[in-house]
Amino acid sequence: MxxxxxxxxxxxxxxxxxxxxxxxxxxxxxxxxxxxxxxxxxxxxxxxxxxxxxxxxxxxxxxxxxxxxxxxxxxxxxxxxxxxxxxxxxxxxxxxxxxxxxxxxxxxxxxxxxxxxxxxxxxxxxxxxxxxxxxxxxRELAIRDEVDRRLRLHQLAATDRGLPRDRAATEEVRHVHAELRAIAHDVPDDALRDRLLEASRRLAGLGADPEPEAPSPLSPRELDVLAQVALGCSNAEAGRRLSLLPETVKSYLRGAMRKLDAHTRLAAVVTARRRGLLP
Known part of the structure; x- marks a missing residue:
């Protein structure tokens, strides 16, 4: 990748x-x-x-x-x-x-x-x-190295635990996707930030079949929050990772659920994955 x-x-x-x-x-x-x-x-x-x-x-x-x-x-x-x-x-x-x-x-x-x-x-x-x-x-090469390192470690750990490599790799891709989006918002350089967000978008599209040229209905911050929720984070945990207040996280999550016509956090994550917005 x-x-x-x-x-x-x-x-x-x-x-x-x-x-x-x-x-x-x-x-x-x-x-x-x-x-x-x-x-x-x-x-x-x-x-x-x-x-x-x-x-x-x-x-x-x-x-x-x-x-x-x-x-x-x-x-x-x-x-x-x-x-x-x-x-x-x-x-x-x-x-x-x-x-x-x-x-x-x-x-x-x-x-x-x-x-x-x-x-x-x-x-x-x-x-x-x-x-x-x-x-x-x-900085960009260091980020790429870290992504590669985490994928290798996760694959090795999955082998040691007897987990299927595909399943383990999928979970690590989801963690890397969420972390790339979190890092992107701390990068002061606009061009580098855009490239990190584009890399996260490509990760999200792996294995998905979204509608051709369909724009994301979610704002960047709504997608950031949903990516953390997809990892099992609470509102407070997502807030700490994204430097947001829990109430702000809750507001973004409500917006994402409304736009995806989902009534629960899990349904929002499932819909986002089906549409290629999350890996």
Whole structure:
């Protein structure tokens, strides 16, 4: 169920592109101490496509080894980096360049690059935008990792208890769906929040057959509350998880039941699942 992390890296590059005038942006994910360059915006040649940058070599290799941003105003004359990739860099016409690592739980998962073809330093606006994009990307990767970890643990626990894997996985999907929605409302970044809510929507649709293009009749908060109720939470428990007062939870729940034409909490959950609103 995990989306392609490459898409998340490309989204991070587009965030930087929207905030700066950098003509060249690219990135790569890290595997076994090597940055595999795979996402590009503004590349003129194929020189850097598919390049593998090893730890400690070049600018990206330094960012990987040091786990902090590094930059040079003129790559050709810089004496603070190795020049293993000079031919590739010159082929693309790169002069000024910065590399920012994406760090998740003290591990570098990738590197974001921003470059210009002039010799002037990139400036604070560009480097700050890259650093913020790297932080947001790290948060998203951490969330994806946690979802994967919980699914694996639940499957292992289900095996130990002799429960069917399908049943155990379904229950864990429901927990993950509810938690994603709860996390989304604490995320300040609108784009990341929308992506988390979209991921929860996709989880809700697994195995369901909702009406094509049928919009949800529930408000986002009504769906948040119903997702917690579906896990067996009381109004007070749902309120604690969603930072809402119990009376507010009760109000949202009443609204959800009315819109779903359900007379009980259980009936509302069953109807929501049948319509693909909950997993």
């Amino acid at each position: 995990r989306p392609d992390d490459g898409d998340a890296f490309r989204h991070a590059l587009r965030q930087v592109q929207g905030r700066t005038d950098l003509p060249l942006l690219f990135s790569g994910q890290v595997r076994t101490e090597v940055v595999h360059l795979s996402q590009f915006l503004g590349a003129r040649t194929a020189a850097i496509r598919g390049l593998d940058v090893v730890a400690g070599a070049g600018l990206g290799g330094q960012a990987l080894a040091r786990r902090r941003p590094v930059a040079v105003a003129d790559y050709r004359s810089a004496n603070t980096i190795t020049h293993d990739y000079d031919a590739v860099v010159e082929g693309e016409g790169i002069r000024s360049i910065a590399a920012v690592p994406v760090v998740v739980s003290d591990s570098v998962r990738g590197v974001l690059y921003g470059a210009s073809r002039g010799a002037a330093p990139l400036g604070d606006l560009a480097t700050d935008a890259m650093a913020e994009a790297a932080r947001q990307l790290a």
